[in-house]
Amino acid sequence: MRKILVGVKRVVDYNVRVRVKPDGSGVITDGVKMSVNPFDEIALEEALRIRERGEASEVVAVSIGPDDAQQQLRTALAMGADRAILVKTDQVIEPLTAAQALLAIVRKENADLVIVGKQAIDDDAAQTAPMLAALWDRPQATFCSKVEIKGGTATIVREVDAGLETIEIDLPAVISADLRLNEPRYVKLPDIMKAKKKPLDVIELSSLGISAEPGLKPVLTEPPKPRSKGIMVKDVAELVDALKKKGLV
Amino acid sequence: MSKILVIAEHDGQKLNQATARCVSCARQVPGAEITIAVLAADPAAVASQAAALAGVAKVITVAAPHNAHPLAAVLAPQIVELARDYTHVFGASTAFGKDLMPRVAALLGVPQISDAMSVEGAYKFKRPTYAGNALVTLEAPADRKLVATVRTASFEAAGGGGSAAISAVTVSAAVPSHTRFVSVSAASSDRPDLASAPKVVSGGRALASKENFELIFKLAEVMGAAVGASRAAVDAGYAPNELQVGQTGKIIAPELYVAIGISGAIQHLTGIKDAKTIVAINKDGEAPIFEVADLGLVGDLFQIVPELQKSLAK
Ligand SMILES: Cc1cc2nc3c(=O)[nH]c(=O)nc-3n(C[C@H](O)[C@H](O)[C@H](O)COP(=O)(O)OP(=O)(O)OC[C@H]3O[C@@H](n4cnc5c(N)ncnc54)[C@H](O)[C@@H]3O)c2cc1C
Numbered sequence: 038m039r040k041i042l043v044g045v046k047r048v049v050d051y052n053v054r055v056r057v058k059p060d061g062s063g064v065i066t067d068g069v070k071m072s073v074n075p076f077d078e079i080a081l082e083e084a085l086r087i088r089e090r091g092e093a094s095e096v097v098a099v100s101i102g103p104d105d106a107q108q109q110l111r112t113a114l115a116m117g118a119d120r121a122i123l124v125k126t127d128q129v130i131e132p133l134t135a136a137q138a139l140l141a142i143v144r145k146e147n148a149d150l151v152i153v154g155k156q157a158i159d160d161d162a163a164q165t166a167p168m169l170a171a172l173w174d175r176p177q178a179t180f181c182s183k184v185e186i187k188g189g190t191a192t193i194v195r196e197v198d199a200g201l202e203t204i205e206i207d208l209p210a211v212i213s214a215d216l217r218l219n220e221p222r223y224v225k226l227p228d229i230m231k232a233k234k235k236p237l238d239v240i241e242l243s244s245l246g247i248s249a250e251p252g253l254k255p256v257l258t259e260p261p262k263p264r265s266k267g268i269m270v271k272d273v274a275e276l277v278d279a280l281k282k283k284g285l286v
Numbered sequence: 287m288s289k290i291l292v293i294a295e296h297d298g299q300k301l302n303q304a305t306a307r308c309v310s311c312a313r314q315v316p317g318a319e320i321t322i323a324v325l326a327a328d329p330a331a332v333a334s335q336a337a338a339l340a341g342v343a344k345v346i347t348v349a350a351p352h353n354a355h356p357l358a359a360v361l362a363p364q365i366v367e368l369a370r371d372y373t374h375v376f377g378a379s380t381a382f383g384k385d386l387m388p389r390v391a392a393l394l395g396v397p398q399i400s401d402a403m404s405v406e407g408a409y410k411f412k413r414p415t416y417a418g419n420a421l422v423t424l425e426a427p428a429d430r431k432l433v434a435t436v437r438t439a440s441f442e443a444a445g446g447g448g449s450a451a452i453s454a455v456t457v458s459a460a461v462p463s464h465t466r467f468v469s470v471s472a473a474s475s476d477r478p479d480l481a482s483a484p485k486v487v488s489g490g491r492a493l494a495s496k497e498n499f500e501l502i503f504k505l506a507e508v509m510g511a512a513v514g515a516s517r518a519a520v521d522a523g524y525a526p527n528e529l530q531v532g533q534t535g536k537i538i539a540p541e542l543y544v545a546i547g548i549s550g551a552i553q554h555l556t557g558i559k560d561a562k563t564i565v566a567i568n569k570d571g572e573a574p575i576f577e578v579a580d581l582g583l584v585g586d587l588f589q590i591v592p593e594l595q596k597s598l599a600k
Pocket residue numbers: 051075076158489490491492515516517518519530531532533534535536546547548549550551552553554557567568569570573585586587588
């Protein structure tokens with residue numbers, strides 16, 4: 038039976054209005070609420086549903102990040118993951134490094150399917166799934182809104198610019214979850230208690246022989262230019278007038 | 287010199303406008319010499335459109351039946367082989383480019399710069415992070431190939447008038463059979479394309495049903511605008527997924543963006559930050575959308591939209 042790995046990234050919560058550090062060295066994360074990347078909850082939900090349908094035997098949540106990422110892995114365990122692995126590093130991790138680390142775990146665990154989020158809402162990179170699939174030399178199905186597994190193949194519906202694309206892939210493979218793949222379940226209190234007893238292994242990134250050194254150097258982080266304040270109009274006639282003046286209608 | 291390979295995006299017949307925007311970004315790279323690669327079953331039509339783009343030095347084509355549909359796993363090894371003679375490989379930050387380029391980067395063993403929004407040097411680019419709330423300038427090592435996707439909303443499409451030479455090349459890369467194209471839903475082509483339209487009218491959760499969302503389509507029609515939607519409207523089934531605007535939908539930069547019954551969550555705003563004029567219609571005067579709107583109108587959309595449509599139809 039299949040084993041599924043799910044990427045779980047610790048990110049600044051999506052409700053937080055992120056602020057840039059005055060010295061331009063990054064964004065302020067001290068004292069800011071951290072959460073599981075929303076797309077990873079969707080990825081995990083899909084893995085759990087596949088297991089619940091009897092198409093997989095085990096779901097393992099994997100995070101590459103600081104010690105505190107154990108909190109997010111506990112959330113994943115409370116949602117229903119069987120086990121969790123923290124690949125520990127204090128460095129900021131680029132998607133290529135995350136993909137290398139995930140591949141090392143895939144090999145160790147002999148996984149048949151990896152489900153990650155479409156993108157992490159901190160770096161908004163959307164790179165990890167294709168990079169992992171490339172390094173693993175396996176199929177990728179990004180931006181998925183439907184996954185159907187039959188034996189050794191999966192039929193996938195992807196959200197693309199034209200609409201919906203259907204592809205067929207052989208397993209093992211990498212899938213990235215889009216928003217409409219599913220609605221993640223809520224965690225109930227007893228599940229949180231149970232999750233405390235589930236296995237969570239911690240290994241050092243360096244023990245996998247992977248360097249955390251980023252390939253891209255951040256030179257400056259700055260806030261976006263604010264838009265200039267607009268005006269309020271009182272009715273449709275005023276709106277149409279204003280648009281005509283701007284030559285827009 | 288920067289030898290830049292731009293990967294053409296197309297549907298087999300027509301070059302996507304996103305590629306012309308990619309070319310504009312590439313032209314800003316110091317010392318750029320630009321080649322467009324067209325991988326297709328029959329690249330002739332697309333190649334001649336690519337050759338006409340201003341600033342393009344060369345077009346190379348790879349014709350093969352397996353290139354009939356854009357599968358990243360099939361295209362990436364071929365592009366890696368083509369990339370041998372180039373310093374940079376660019377693709378648009380569209381669903382196509384986001385799927386393909388990281389696979390190319392990983393095969394080349396290099397990191398990728400996603401969503402390049404401005405060129406700060408041959409190996410230095412600015413990009414948005416945290417839904418556009420922080421802009422990061424990244425520097426890539428000059429001794430390795432640089433792979434990037436280009437945020438199309440940040441660059442105008444390159445003009446025409448070029449006449450680059452077109453040459454067919456063959457690649458020997460083995461392509462896998464583990465990934466197979468089945469079908470794609472045909473987008474209705476009678477409406478302006480959301481990604482490139484100069485005017486966009488978008489509706490949100492407030493429309494409350496698929497039937498009501500017709501109001502947005504009707505208004506868009508009299509304005510000659512494309513239609514967009516918030517995630518809430520798409521999730522609820524009022525509008526199809528390809529119309530979603532925002533952090534995880536399409537990032538657009540029209541001349542005019544009209545947001546109707548949309549609150550203005552940061553994930554939505556990141557998709558419209560570069561719009562020239564934003565109009566907001568919302569019954570809640572405190573809605574965050576008004577903080578970015580150039581023109582705001584507080585009121586009930588079910589009254590305002592039909593009235594607006596009538597007055598513009600005249
Ligand atoms: C990871 C992640 C990614 C996301 N990506 C996106 C994305 O790409 N795009 C996106 O849009 N969202 C995205 N979201 C969702 C986003 O956070 C908001 O939930 C969403 O944008 C809200 O949509 P809305 O404005 O239509 O709905 P609401 O926030 O419910 O706003 C409805 C608005 O309509 C107004 N209204 C109600 N009735 C009327 C009426 N009769 N007349 C006039 N006004 C009325 C209300 O005052 C309100 O302001 C994402 C969220 C997450 C967590």
